[in-house]
Every structure is written in C-alpha cells, then in structure tokens.
Amino acid sequence: MAPEKNTAALLADSIFLYAREVYLWNEQLPGAGQFNTGKYVISNDVLDHKRELFDITRFAVNPITGKSYEDHPFQPSEPKYSVIIGTGEQTSVADDPINTRLLSVSARFGINLVVTDDHAIYIKYVIKGSEAAAAGLKRGMRIWHINGKPVAANAAYYQYVQKVFSEATQLVLDGETAGNHHTYHLTYRRNNYFEPILKDTVLTQPSGRKVGYLAYLRFIDPNFGYKDLDLVMNDFTANNVSDVIIDLRYNGGGNLAELDRFANLLIPGSANGKIMRTERYNNVMKTGNTPLLHLQPLLGNNGLPVYLDGKLITYGDIDYTEAGNTTYFQKINGPGSLKKIYFIVSEETASAAELLISCLQPYVQTVLIGVSHKGAPAVVSTYGKPVGFFPLRIGPLHIYYSMFNNINARGEGDYYDGMRAALSVYDDPRYDLAESKEPGLEAALRLINGHARIAPRQAADGELHPGSWRNLNTPVQEPGIMKSYLRLKNGTIIKR
Missing domain, CATH: 2.30.42.10 (PDZ domain)
Known part of the structure; x- marks a missing residue:
C-alpha cells in the first residue's frame, strides 16, 4: 500500500491535474505519470508552487516562434500570463475585488x-x-x-x-x-475616485474637421453604474466628429462587459448583429469533461458561492463551447458611421485593450500609433495578452491558468507578441494628454489631416526630450481579461 501523501505533495499533484483539465494549451502537457510533481515539494507543508506553474507553462510552445506562449519579455523567470498566489503573498490586480x-x-x-x-x-x-x-x-x-x-x-x-x-x-x-x-x-480618502477616463475632448482642426479624443485607463465593471463613457461618445456624435482617437497607452485591460459596451459605441451601425468576438477554450472544456471544475464553486463578487434554484453552481456547470461564448454587436449610441479609428498604444496596452482593437478590425480600419517611454522608439508593439482566465482555489492557493483566448470575426486573435504600431513616437511626460504638442496626439492629427509623418526621435516642439523614463510610484500590472457574465450549459446567464 502506497504511503499517504502529505499536504504539499497533494497540492503539487492538484496544480498539474487542474492544468491538464483547464490550461488553454493542455494538449501540449505531458501525461500525469510523466511530470514529476515531487521535485517541487520542499517539505511536508512547503511547496515551490511558483516554480511548478512556471515549468508547466514551458510546455506550451508557440509553433510560429518555437518559444513558450508564456515567455515574459520583462520577467523571464515568471509566466507571462498565468499566475499563482499563495497565502500571505502579494495579490495581483486580477485577484482583488x-x-x-x-x-x-x-x-x-x-x-x-x-x-x-x-x-x-x-x-x-x-x-x-x-x-x-x-x-x-x-x-x-x-x-x-x-x-x-x-x-x-x-x-x-x-x-x-x-x-x-x-x-x-x-x-x-x-x-x-x-x-x-x-x-x-x-x-487620502478611499472612495473619492475610480473613473477610468483620463481625458476627453473634441478638437476642431484648421480645416473645420472635428476629431474626438478619449484617453481611457482601464475597463471597469459596468455594474458600478459608470455612464461617462456613453456621455463622451454621445458628445462626439452631437459634435459630428469625423474621426476618433482612442488613447489606450496605459490601459492594461480589465472587464469584458465594459469592453463590449465600448465596442458597441464605436462600431459602425452596419455591423449591428454581426460577430464581435468568440472565446476559445481547450477541447476538454468544450466537451464538458471537467470533473475537477465541478469541485470549484462559482463565487460572486461578495466572495460567497452562487446558488440557482437552491443548487450550488460550480465552474463545471459553465458552457465552454464556442457557440455559447460568441458575442454579437448590439449597436447602441455613439458615432454610427466611423470608417477609421486611430488608437494610441504602448507596451503597457494589454489584454482587453488589445481585444477592443481586434474586435473592431473586421469592420473598421484601425491605425495604431505607438508611444514609447524608452527614448528613441523603433517600432512599438502592445504587450501581447490575448488570453483570459477565472480564478481557481486549490487549498490555500489562488491560481489563474491561461484558459481562453478571443478571436474576432475573421478568426484572428493570436497577437501573443503584441500588435505593431504603424508609427512610433516618444511618450513625452512634459505634455498633458490632449495637448497639441503631445507627440502621440500630434502624430495622430498629422495623419488625420494628411500631413507627413513626424520623425520617430523628434520631440513635439523640436526640443530635446528628457530621455527615457520609468514608472516610479505604481508598478505596471496587466490584469487578465475578466468576465462578469457566465453562461450555464442550460443557457442561464449568471451575473457575477
């Protein structure tokens, strides 16, 4: 009779077995008997859970690059997307209420x-x-x-x-x-701010042409009753803007429900009823053969289990088919006939912010203008995070495996290395957003007005810029794509 495993050994097994069930690239993982979970057990109660998750992600190889999908460009010892958090460890943005x-x-x-x-x-x-x-x-x-x-x-x-x-x-x-x-x-007052709009305005050009500008920091949960996004877009419509500039340079993503609302405000009316995006899970989850997920209760925003007609709802009750996870455009307010949208992006632009661009691309021309904080930019690319997840609890651990990616109406969505900008300029912190001399805005307006592109190293006012910069007080975090609504296999929509 085999000896009973200790706590750390059981956790090590569970981390791998859950990955075999839910990980987006689970078909590349070895069999349960071929992965040595024991080498991560330091003692009966101590597990090197971060190294185990990291090693699991090494099996997910992108055939185009020959490297792991989860190679992190800035922190090579950590997965780019998947996260595991132990008791007492610093939580990520995705783990916060x-x-x-x-x-x-x-x-x-x-x-x-x-x-x-x-x-x-x-x-x-x-x-x-x-x-x-x-x-x-x-x-x-x-x-x-x-x-x-x-x-x-x-x-x-x-x-x-x-x-x-x-x-x-x-x-x-x-x-x-x-x-x-x-x-x-x-x-400091805890509840005195949360609005994600950094700046919005209508810019009248010398030709009389009107351009709408909106800088958006994060996709939040619309359950909070936040309506300023609708007001801004309606203002663009009332002012008969011919072009729109959406500044996502610091937008790390966020909630899918807010993304959908944003996309419906921007999309031309002719796209109403057409496919916006489709979530793709692995084949095991699509078929519903997920016994481990049936052990995971679905938790609401209050942290309590969700019940329906007296029955506890688990993640095993969710519909993971593509048919059940396809979202269609429902045009609401906002400009109704845009043919081209200009996006200002940076390497901090990630997740749902990238997905917004991807969802619009089959229906409207998108022009990406990259801004770089590294001095003289060559070509700026966005962060590259087309995956999403929901949290799983395994003992004392919270785990966010990469679980799904989104494709647009053309079946595109594999921007793991980011989206490349057509034009790249310096992100000059000496100028306010929406200020005419701010290089990102200036570049967009030059393109809109048919002028030549500015040189990549040129500061907006012709003076030397102060060189590269780095974030000082707040670390950059890229939240994953987060869901507010889940569809059960019986068709019921659960709002979290």
Missing part, C-alpha cells in the same frame, strides 16, 4: 509618477474625479518637492516616494507648469 481594482489603478492619491533619465519627476497621469484632479494637478507637471523633501536622484529617495504613495494619508506636492510653481495639499 472589483471595488479594490478601481481604487488601485492610481495608488492612493489618484496620481501616477515617472522619473526620467535626467532624474526629473513628472506626473504621468491624474485620475478624473480624484482630489488631485480637483486641485488642478495634471500630467506634464514637474515635481520638485514631495512632502517637503526635494527630489533627489537616488534609490533611497525613490523608495521614500513609493512609501508615501502607498501608506501616507497626507500629500504635499510642489509642482511646476510652464515656469509657474504651485503647492498642492491632498488628503
């Missing part, structure tokens, strides 16, 4: 900072509706003092800034715009 996700996009004060190669600190963006926005802070401001301490070019100061923005309840900033210095006093 929705209301926490909304607040986390802007640290504590509604402000995101960058530091440039010449050690200057600028505001990268300010959240609409935050106390910072009400006080008049905006992107492009150079910061000279933070809580009384002058900006210094050393790691200790940057750690101090990160601590202030993650823990402090009071913030005093000395900022400069166009040579004018001001001091701003801010107080």
Whole structure:
C-alpha cells in the first residue's frame, strides 16, 4: 500500500491535474505519470508552487516562434500570463475585488509618477474625479518637492516616494507648469475616485474637421453604474466628429462587459448583429469533461458561492463551447458611421485593450500609433495578452491558468507578441494628454489631416526630450481579461 501523501505533495499533484483539465494549451502537457510533481515539494507543508506553474507553462510552445506562449519579455523567470498566489503573498490586480481594482489603478492619491533619465519627476497621469484632479494637478507637471523633501536622484529617495504613495494619508506636492510653481495639499480618502477616463475632448482642426479624443485607463465593471463613457461618445456624435482617437497607452485591460459596451459605441451601425468576438477554450472544456471544475464553486463578487434554484453552481456547470461564448454587436449610441479609428498604444496596452482593437478590425480600419517611454522608439508593439482566465482555489492557493483566448470575426486573435504600431513616437511626460504638442496626439492629427509623418526621435516642439523614463510610484500590472457574465450549459446567464 502506497504511503499517504502529505499536504504539499497533494497540492503539487492538484496544480498539474487542474492544468491538464483547464490550461488553454493542455494538449501540449505531458501525461500525469510523466511530470514529476515531487521535485517541487520542499517539505511536508512547503511547496515551490511558483516554480511548478512556471515549468508547466514551458510546455506550451508557440509553433510560429518555437518559444513558450508564456515567455515574459520583462520577467523571464515568471509566466507571462498565468499566475499563482499563495497565502500571505502579494495579490495581483486580477485577484482583488472589483471595488479594490478601481481604487488601485492610481495608488492612493489618484496620481501616477515617472522619473526620467535626467532624474526629473513628472506626473504621468491624474485620475478624473480624484482630489488631485480637483486641485488642478495634471500630467506634464514637474515635481520638485514631495512632502517637503526635494527630489533627489537616488534609490533611497525613490523608495521614500513609493512609501508615501502607498501608506501616507497626507500629500504635499510642489509642482511646476510652464515656469509657474504651485503647492498642492491632498488628503487620502478611499472612495473619492475610480473613473477610468483620463481625458476627453473634441478638437476642431484648421480645416473645420472635428476629431474626438478619449484617453481611457482601464475597463471597469459596468455594474458600478459608470455612464461617462456613453456621455463622451454621445458628445462626439452631437459634435459630428469625423474621426476618433482612442488613447489606450496605459490601459492594461480589465472587464469584458465594459469592453463590449465600448465596442458597441464605436462600431459602425452596419455591423449591428454581426460577430464581435468568440472565446476559445481547450477541447476538454468544450466537451464538458471537467470533473475537477465541478469541485470549484462559482463565487460572486461578495466572495460567497452562487446558488440557482437552491443548487450550488460550480465552474463545471459553465458552457465552454464556442457557440455559447460568441458575442454579437448590439449597436447602441455613439458615432454610427466611423470608417477609421486611430488608437494610441504602448507596451503597457494589454489584454482587453488589445481585444477592443481586434474586435473592431473586421469592420473598421484601425491605425495604431505607438508611444514609447524608452527614448528613441523603433517600432512599438502592445504587450501581447490575448488570453483570459477565472480564478481557481486549490487549498490555500489562488491560481489563474491561461484558459481562453478571443478571436474576432475573421478568426484572428493570436497577437501573443503584441500588435505593431504603424508609427512610433516618444511618450513625452512634459505634455498633458490632449495637448497639441503631445507627440502621440500630434502624430495622430498629422495623419488625420494628411500631413507627413513626424520623425520617430523628434520631440513635439523640436526640443530635446528628457530621455527615457520609468514608472516610479505604481508598478505596471496587466490584469487578465475578466468576465462578469457566465453562461450555464442550460443557457442561464449568471451575473457575477
């Protein structure tokens, strides 16, 4: 009789067996007897769960590149998409309750900072509706003092800034715009901001042509009653805009329901009723042969199990067929006859933000303008995250396996290396979004107005730009594609 396995050994087995059932590329995984889960067991109660998940993802090889689908360009020791979180470990954006996700996009004060190669600190963006926005802070401001301490070019100061923005309840900033210095006093209040629109406006061109501009930070859950997106699009319609620029440069994705609403606002009326996107799961999930998923209760946003007619609903009750996971356009408001949409993107543009572009491409011409924070850009590509997931709980572990990808009406959706921009310019933090000299907007307007493209290294005003920059106070996180609605095998829609 074989000895009973300890806790860590059982967890190790479960991580692999669940992957065999739900992982998007499960057909490339070895058999249960061919994968040595025991080598990840450090002791009876300790498991190297991150290394096991990483090794599992190495089997998923993209035949086009010959490399793993989950090769991470910035963190090669971690999977690009799949995530595993143990007790007490830092959670990802995807693991937070929705209301926490909304607040986390802007640290504590509604402000995101960058530091440039010449050690200057600028505001990268300010959240609409935050106390910072009400006080008049905006992107492009150079910061000279933070809580009384002058900006210094050393790691200790940057750690101090990160601590202030993650823990402090009071913030005093000395900022400069166009040579004018001001001091701003801010107080952290947990529920005073969450709006994802960074900037929106209608720009009238010298020819009289009107261009709608919208910078959108994150796809949130529409259950919150957020309606400003509809208002902006209706304003574009009322102003008879001929062209629309959607700025997704810092948009890491988010909720599919909000993506669908955004796509329905942008799509031409002629596409109404046609395919928007289709979710593809592995063949095991399509056939419903998922005994392990029947052990996973479906949890609502309150963290409690979901019941229907007194029956506990599990992830094994979900319909994973393509027919049951195809979404069709339902044109609502917004411009109804756009033929071309300009998207400003960066390597931070990921997940649902990329999917929005993909869904529109069969029906409207999309032009991608890349902005780079790395100084002189060659060709900017988006992050490349066409996969989504839902959380599974295995003992003390939360696991987000890559479970599905989305294809558009042309069957396209394999942009694992990102979407390449047609034109790339520097992302200059000295200029506010929607400001005419901001290089991304300037490039888009030049294309719209039929002018020559600007040189990739040229700053908008012809002056030298301050070099590359990096995020200072808030780490960049790319949430996966998250679902608010699930269809059961009997056709019932479950809202989470």
